[in-house]
Each structure stands twice: as C-alpha cells, then as structure tokens.
Amino acid sequence: MAAIHTLIDNHDAITRNVTHTTDGVVTVTRTDDAALVPTLQKHVLQMSELLDDGGSIRHWDPLFVEIFEHAEHIEIEHELLDDGVRVRETSADPYVVKLIQAHAAKVDEFVERGRAAMHEPTAVPE
Numbered sequence: 001m002a003a004i005h006t007l008i009d010n011h012d013a014i015t016r017n018v019t020h021t022t023d024g025v026v027t028v029t030r031t032d033d034a035a036l037v038p039t040l041q042k043h044v045l046q047m048s049e050l051l052d053d054g055g056s057i058r059h060w061d062p063l064f065v066e067i068f069e070h071a072e073h074i075e076i077e078h079e080l081l082d083d084g085v086r087v088r089e090t091s092a093d094p095y096v097v098k099l100i101q102a103h104a105a106k107v108d109e110f111v112e113r114g115r116a117a118m119h120e121p122t123a124v125p126e
Helices: 002-009 037-052 062-069 094-113
Strands: 014-021 024-031 075-081 084-090
Touching (some): 014 094, 024 037
Antiparallel strands (some): 014 024, 024 084, 075 084
16 A cells, blocks of 8 residues: 555656546556656556455545445456556446546546545545
C-alpha cells in the first residue's frame, strides 16, 4: 500500500485520460517524473492482483466495497508505457460498467486533489 501514498503525495506529477466505452473504460495514466513511473505501474498491477485474489481496500468506502463484491465480473488488461500505464477495464454486466466508470472518476479525483479526495467516501451509482 506504500505505492498509493507515494502517488497521492505526488499527484501533481500525474496526468490521466479516461475514455468511457460501452463496456467500461480505457484509462491512460502518465507522469513526467521518471522515478515515479515504476511506482505507478506497480500500483496498477497490485490493484489488479488484489481484485483477482478476492482482496479488498477502503472497507469504509461504499463504491470500493461494491467493486470488490463484483470483482468476478470485471476484466482488466494493462499495458505498461514508458511514462505510465494504459488500462482497459470492462464488464458484460451493465451495473458493473457503472461501477468501473465511477471508480475511474474517483481515481481522477485522487489525481486532481490528492489526500483531500482520499478521505471522502464515494457514492455507489444507481
């Protein structure tokens, strides 16, 4: 979990582009800070593994609880880039697509606002 704190503390050095698709999102997260690239990539890989292994994080955040409860319906593909990572998250379940898209929006908040966004719960989409 140290990776997330490093990323949050350096959120100003990170940029994200999120594209909504009919079945989820494609995100491209980059940094100009070469020392931060491995941490960013490690975090993405760790979170994918956590989702695959039935783990969980942010037990107090309704959106994250819901995402991990529906983990078996989420497909994740990632591509490591020289300056970051491209991730495609998809689902055949329309409700899970909404969860994926809400999660992408929350990560955008982390990148934009850093620690302030970390301590706010996230509503579950209808």
